[in-house]
Amino acid sequence: MDAYIEGILMLSGINLIAVLGLSLLTGFAGLFSFGHAGFMAIGAYSAAICTKLLGLPFFAGIAAAAAVAAGVSWLIGRATLKLKGDYFCIATLGFGEAIRLILDNFQGLGGARGWPGIPPHTTLLNILILDVIGVVLLANLVRSRHGRNMIAVREEELAAKVAGIDTFRYKMLALVISAAYAGVAGALLGHYMTFIQPKMFSMVKSTELTIIVIFGGLGSISGSVLGAVVLTFLPELLRAVDKWRLVVYGLAVIGIMIGRPRGLMGGFELTPKSIRAHFARRREERAIKAGQAAEDEAFSGGEDGKGGL
Amino acid sequence: MAQFLQQMVNGLSIGSVYALMAVGYSLVYSIMNFSNFAHGGVIMFGAYFGFFAMTLLKLPFVASFALAFVGTSVLAVVIERVAYKPLRERSAPFLYFIISAMGASIFLENIIIATIGPTFRTYPDVFGRSSISLGSVSIGRLDLIMFVISAVCLTGLVLFIDKTKMGRAIQASAYNMKAAALMGVNTDRVVMIVFALGGLLAGIAGVFFGMKYTVYPQIGNITTKSFVAAVFGGLGSLPGAVLGSVLLGIIETLVAGYLSSQFRDLIAFVILIGVLVFRPTGIMGKTTEDKA
Numbered sequence: 001m002d003a004y005i006e007g008i009l010m011l012s013g014i015n016l017i018a019v020l021g022l023s024l025l026t027g028f029a030g031l032f033s034f035g036h037a038g039f040m041a042i043g044a045y046s047a048a049i050c051t052k053l054l055g056l057p058f059f060a061g062i063a064a065a066a067a068v069a070a071g072v073s074w075l076i077g078r079a080t081l082k083l084k085g086d087y088f089c090i091a092t093l094g095f096g097e098a099i100r101l102i103l104d105n106f107q108g109l110g111g112a113r114g115w116p117g118i119p120p121h122t123t124l125l126n127i128l129i130l131d132v133i134g135v136v137l138l139a140n141l142v143r144s145r146h147g148r149n150m151i152a153v154r155e156e157e158l159a160a161k162v163a164g165i166d167t168f169r170y171k172m173l174a175l176v177i178s179a180a181y182a183g184v185a186g187a188l189l190g191h192y193m194t195f196i197q198p199k200m201f202s203m204v205k206s207t208e209l210t211i212i213v214i215f216g217g218l219g220s221i222s223g224s225v226l227g228a229v230v231l232t233f234l235p236e237l238l239r240a241v242d243k244w245r246l247v248v249y250g251l252a253v254i255g256i257m258i259g260r261p262r263g264l265m266g267g268f269e270l271t272p273k274s275i276r277a278h279f280a281r282r283r284e285e286r287a288i289k290a291g292q293a294a295e296d297e298a299f300s301g302g303e304d305g306k307g308g309l
Numbered sequence: 310m311a312q313f314l315q316q317m318v319n320g321l322s323i324g325s326v327y328a329l330m331a332v333g334y335s336l337v338y339s340i341m342n343f344s345n346f347a348h349g350g351v352i353m354f355g356a357y358f359g360f361f362a363m364t365l366l367k368l369p370f371v372a373s374f375a376l377a378f379v380g381t382s383v384l385a386v387v388i389e390r391v392a393y394k395p396l397r398e399r400s401a402p403f404l405y406f407i408i409s410a411m412g413a414s415i416f417l418e419n420i421i422i423a424t425i426g427p428t429f430r431t432y433p434d435v436f437g438r439s440s441i442s443l444g445s446v447s448i449g450r451l452d453l454i455m456f457v458i459s460a461v462c463l464t465g466l467v468l469f470i471d472k473t474k475m476g477r478a479i480q481a482s483a484y485n486m487k488a489a490a491l492m493g494v495n496t497d498r499v500v501m502i503v504f505a506l507g508g509l510l511a512g513i514a515g516v517f518f519g520m521k522y523t524v525y526p527q528i529g530n531i532t533t534k535s536f537v538a539a540v541f542g543g544l545g546s547l548p549g550a551v552l553g554s555v556l557l558g559i560i561e562t563l564v565a566g567y568l569s570s571q572f573r574d575l576i577a578f579v580i581l582i583g584v585l586v587f588r589p590t591g592i593m594g595k596t597t598e599d600k601a
Contacts, residue, residue, distance in 0.1 A: 030404050032404055032407050032408065034346075078586075079582060080585055083585070085403055085404070085407075086338070086343065086344045086544065087544070087589060089344055089346075089407060090344065090536045090537065090540055093533055093536065094537060094577065094581045097533060098575055098578035101571075101574050101575050105571045154404075207411060207415055210408075211415075243422060243423045244419075244423050245419075246416075246418075246422075247416060247419045247420050249415060249419075250412045250414070250415035250416025250417070250418075250420075251416055253409070254391065254392045254412040254413060254416070257392075257396065257401075257408050257412065258395045258396065261401065261405050
């Protein structure tokens with residue numbers, strides 16, 4: 001395969017893992033994070049410490065990345081998830097910046113100049129394996145009782161509480177899992193680039209991840225997959241107009257919120273079953289229309305020609 | 310002791326500009342009940358408006374200053390009309406407002422990068438580098454002017470909110486938007502006025518930040534600190550926002566002066582976490598559900 005195409009595929013696979021996590025947090029649990037790049041940074045640096053300094057195998061580094069990111073997110077969740085949503089947003093905003101500042105000033109890990117020489121363990125194959133694991137885990141989670149509880153919290157927190165759902169616990173669960181995903185993505189990114197720098201995990205990165213989730217559609221895993229692939233490839237194709245990319249994204253995000261808040265695929269999943277169901281419905285609709293036309297002809301001028309609601 | 314006093318003076322001056330930003334942000338929060346993350350973009354535009362008024366149009370400082378805050382007022386209202394009003398009208402969930410705000414913020418920052426470019430620019434030197442000494446403490450002229458104008462603006466805002474009919478309408482809407490509308494308050498106009506006021510203060514803050522540091526597209530990120538200051542003082546409370554900002558400004562300068570300037574930006578986050586863990590309502594807030 002062309003090395004360039006392979007590179008973009010790998011990047012979109014890495015982005016996908018982070019996006020999947022954020023999709024759970026924003027799309028299913030209704031929490032908005034400005035600091036997910038911070039969790040990626042934590043993952044990237046923890047994994048690099050494991051493989052480069054401690055000489056541990058790559059999968060241990062990935063596991064450590066997930067664990068450390070999840071642990072930090074648990075601390076943030078403890079402090080903010082019992083409060084109103086704004087507090088969580090502001091805390092993640094502060095957290096993302098703080099992680100970057102801490103790493104900038106931590107000379108032991110390269111500081112602001114970055115940290116080179118990370119072993120190039122990331123391959124297309126292990127990205128793909130982790131992507132598949134990530135999607136399967138998430139799809140099963142959102143279809144489980146826990147996933148439905150998260151959706152209930154997103155839709156109407158008070159009603160969910162009244163129905164006996166421990167809303168704090170489910171928000172926390174979504175946050176910790178999504179931070180673990182971001183940590184894994186960071187670990188993969190570090191071992192793909194073989195060089196990490198705090199600047200790579202700035203707020204722009206966090207907002208880009210969120211944009212992908214919104215484009216793909218809140219509450220749709222297949223939307224997130226589609227979004228991650230398309231929005232990683234698109235900038236490569238449109239290199240010439242790259243500086244206008246984020247201008248357009250910004251406008252598009254507002255447009256989506258005003259016009260189609262559920263995004264490209266919101267609430268709709270692309271599975272073999274849903275595709276078949278879609279075509280079956282289309283056939284049925286056509287059959288009904290044909291039937292109605294026949295009826296209309298029979299009782300011309302009779303009832304309102306509109307099909308049933 | 311002299312050094313401590315000096316740090317206090319510097320902190321007070323930077324804190325007063327934080328207060329301008331935090332008050333604009335808190336004002337919108339108290340009415341709309343969501344964090345307007347596009348506020349930073351408006352501040353950045355203020356800095357650019359002022360800069361180009363002085364360099365391209367060669368206007369005197371006062372005229373440039375006025376142009377900047379009128380411009381940001383209009384900009385803030387336009388953002389509200391485009392990005393929030395449609396959501397307001399169909400009472401969309403809180404999450405959509407925040408996402409829309411993020412979209413507006415990305416747009417504002419990147420339209421500047423795409424058109425004007427990401428370069429850092431320095432304001433022409435208006436007030437000179439001279440300073441006024443009071444005993445052992447010396448105050449930069451810019452710092453003094455920043456402090457005085459901020460104090461005047463904040464006093465003016467308090468008077469406006471306390472004494473005028475519109476101000477009372479804002480208070481009523483902050484307390485309960487629906488009930489205020491039922492009592493004959495034109496809440497749509499209240500929202501517009503609140504955004505205009507927030508934009509005005511943001512424009513002033515933008516010009517000051519541009520003069521004190523430099524002008525660049527990411528200058529709006531400094532609002533992160535005003536969010537922290539607003540939480541510190543009590544989210545949605547105006548006196549809280551002012552107090553939180555001034556304290557944050559002083560703490561930051563003290564940390565930069567006595568510990569290390571690298572910790573200056575970090576201390577805001579440490580304060581944020583501390584406040585969220587021990588007293589999420591902030592200094593002045595009553596409960597986390599309460600509003601101004």
